[in-house]
Amino acid sequence: MSVAQLGYLGFEVSDLPAWEDFATSVLGLKVSQRDTGGGFRLQMDSHSYRILITPGTADDLAVVGWEIESDTALSECLERLKKAGVEVNEATAQERADRGVAALFKLRDPAGAPTELYTGPTLSSEAFTSPLLLSKFVAEEQGLGHLVLTANSQDESVQFYSDLLGFKLSDYIRCDLYGYAVDIAFMHANSRHHSVAFGAKQPKGLHHFMLEVASLDDVGLCYDRCLKSGVRIMQTLGRHPNDRMFSFYAKTPSGFQFELGYGGRQVDDATWEVTTHPCVSEWGHHHPQIFAPRKK
Numbered sequence: 001m002s003v004a005q006l007g008y009l010g011f012e013v014s015d016l017p018a019w020e021d022f023a024t025s026v027l028g029l030k031v032s033q034r035d036t037g038g039g040f041r042l043q044m045d046s047h048s049y050r051i052l053i054t055p056g057t058a059d060d061l062a063v064v065g066w067e068i069e070s071d072t073a074l075s076e077c078l079e080r081l082k083k084a085g086v087e088v089n090e091a092t093a094q095e096r097a098d099r100g101v102a103a104l105f106k107l108r109d110p111a112g113a114p115t116e117l118y119t120g121p122t123l124s125s126e127a128f129t130s131p132l133l134l135s136k137f138v139a140e141e142q143g144l145g146h147l148v149l150t151a152n153s154q155d156e157s158v159q160f161y162s163d164l165l166g167f168k169l170s171d172y173i174r175c176d177l178y179g180y181a182v183d184i185a186f187m188h189a190n191s192r193h194h195s196v197a198f199g200a201k202q203p204k205g206l207h208h209f210m211l212e213v214a215s216l217d218d219v220g221l222c223y224d225r226c227l228k229s230g231v232r233i234m235q236t237l238g239r240h241p242n243d244r245m246f247s248f249y250a251k252t253p254s255g256f257q258f259e260l261g262y263g264g265r266q267v268d269d270a271t272w273e274v275t276t277h278p279c280v281s282e283w284g285h286h287h288p289q290i291f292a293p294r295k296k
């Protein structure tokens, strides 16, 4: 393995105040740093930040940071990328300092996602606490969560992330969902069931990112906070068959979705077998508007 965890995500957003309110008052994250230009960083565990919010018009994914397990693994990973003809650029000292990491290299994945490989993140001197959470975020060595990236070709992306970055395939979900052919490949870098997944081409660079909490009630409380603050629910509470995540989906202020979940399955590579699941969800995860109101 080379990638140890999903280290950070960057989003370029057009409405900074909306994002700050959403991140702190709905998700329960903490602003740990303010950057020049109005951007800010969000903390969820012992890392000094996990999400970078930068101002701009894209309202999309700006960067995905993958932490590499060691300097040796990073060298091996860079060698594989070079042999495969992938253009990789070493970051400047200023860029490294801005990210707060020891080593930093930049590239694009097969679908163009701005990707960074790094070692040596900065940990916070202040412990993370959230006044909104009964429990805590499940992060640390499992990474900040997961994301579903856009893909030009699922096979091409799976091959890139497995052969060059060291991910392992977890499973597939292949089914028909309300007339749409769903075909998603899930990949893991550590014991989290998946850190990244690829389906079809998405309108934005990502379909959603997921944060996990350590209590079922924290999922319900966040669902309530979404309803109360007008955050649009995109998929109701439900459970996925592969990672067994109990979760819901809603829209961020940038239009792409987030998933908040509890109880994700852990993968043990010694016994794990890749399977294909015939449904996206065992129950739930419905779009709220597919059900017509019951007539009196």
Ligand code: FE2
Pocket: 146, 148, 208, 209, 210, 259
């Ligand atoms: Fe997800």
